[in-house]
Amino acid sequence: MQHFATEAETIFYKKPQPFTKWEKPDILSYALGATLYMPASMPNIVSIIQSRKYKELASLVIDLEDAVGDTELESCEAKLIGDISELYMLYSNKQLLPQELPLIFIRVRNIEQFRYLTAELGERQEVLTGYVFPKFTAAQGAIYFELLEQTIQQHQLTLYGMPILESHDVLYKESRMDALFAIKEVLQQYRQRVLNVRIGATDFCGIYGIRRRMDSTIYDISVIRDCFADIVNVLGREEDDFIISGPVWEYFSNQRVLKPELRVTPFSEKGALATRKALLDDCLDGLMKEVLMDRQNGILGKTVIHPSHIRVVHALYAISYEEYLDALSIVENNDGQKGVLKSHYANKMNEIKPHMRWAQRILRQAHVYGVYNESIDFASLLLNSEIGSSVCQCNN
Numbered sequence: 284m285q286h287f288a289t290e291a292e293t294i295f296y297k298k299p300q301p302f303t304k305w306e307k308p309d310i311l312s313y314a315l316g317a318t319l320y321m322p323a324s325m326p327n328i329v330s331i332i333q334s335r336k337y338k339e340l341a342s343l344v345i346d347l348e349d350a351v352g353d354t355e356l357e358s359c360e361a362k363l364i365g366d367i368s369e370l371y372m373l374y375s376n377k378q379l380l381p382q383e384l385p386l387i388f389i390r391v392r393n394i395e396q397f398r399y400l401t402a403e404l405g406e407r408q409e410v411l412t413g414y415v416f417p418k419f420t421a422a423q424g425a426i427y428f429e430l431l432e433q434t435i436q437q438h439q440l441t442l443y444g445m446p447i448l449e450s451h452d453v454l455y456k457e458s459r460m461d462a463l464f465a466i467k468e469v470l471q472q473y474r475q476r477v478l479n480v481r482i483g484a485t486d487f488c489g490i491y492g493i494r495r496r497m498d499s500t501i502y503d504i505s506v507i508r509d510c511f512a513d514i515v516n517v518l519g520r521e522e523d524d525f526i527i528s529g530p531v532w533e534y535f536s537n538q539r540v541l542k543p544e545l546r547v548t549p550f551s552e553k554g555a556l557a558t559r560k561a562l563l564d565d566c567l568d569g570l571m572k573e574v575l576m577d578r579q580n581g582i583l584g585k586t587v588i589h590p591s592h593i594r595v596v597h598a599l600y601a602i603s604y605e606e607y608l609d610a611l612s613i614v615e616n617n618d619g620q621k622g623v624l625k626s627h628y629a630n631k632m633n634e635i636k637p638h639m640r641w642a643q644r645i646l647r648q649a650h651v652y653g654v655y656n657e658s659i660d661f662a663s664l665l666l667n668s669e670i671g672s673s674v675c676q677c678n679n
Contacts, residue, residue: 284341286597286652297654303381304412312479312526314651317587317596318342322350323359329369339593342386348417364403371407390415394426401434408440419446421465428473444476449483454510463517484530497534500573515581528584529577532570567595574599598661602649609633610642
């Protein structure tokens, strides 16, 4: 996999680097990007992966939980086992090469199903990157990760777990901190198996009968924003450095009440007002604002439910030339000789100690998503991507 693998040389000062599921975890956790959820009932999962139907797709979750009805669960389990078996056969026969294999996860419904699937799939799990554990609690989480560890050792596999925080005890204020520190203890115990921690904001909102509008962000819902802050506070600390992934963006229609969020200027300067209009028509300006808010709050990675969202998210994850030079300067001057530096553009101060962790994160992100050339930004990358027709094409 490689983000923006076919882009023109003129876009990137530093091109995104390729990766596979065997990449070092501290890089792989950044590489997930926009993770596409697919219900296990979807009929063409294997062909989508084999044909690279969605060229931007780098990570996906095959969902056996909320996306699957109770009455179809048994048939979906059988179908998923068949799909993974077919992918493993293609992989074993070198019809699907390691560098062509996206990061594939299975979202299980419960511990019993997880135990069943790992036993049934056995060595065929080599084509998987891992599993997603829903409604994660400390008690259940310890069992999930112990079973994962047993599976890894038994079949000599590289697999990861991604817990989803979406339960009542994490959301409710009176139980939140105890729940988070108990979860943290489990995750620390299995640190090498935790690729990232995901937030299930849809479930959180559902507890209060709330649903964010397409022209707002999850940060506009105060009870959820409050919970996010505590999750980042407990799990995003320097000594732990868990990558925390943002919640699903669930819109791709064109019903709007509030004023669009996407400024005209970045597009008018490039003669790309049609691209801006297409983004607004597909209601992607709300997604873009939420991704920027995620990044500002220490959250990286996004669950998406439509292929048209992938490129938009990744375009916002690519690093600006200015950010890259700042981060590089901070890291390269970490020799004790100076404490503060004037930035390359002489528009800010870079303090080496306080900004060091930020700089390290920027450089990891730059490795995976690339660095824009000077005077280039996300609008240039989206200019020729046919965003406007992507929703219709992807639904065919």
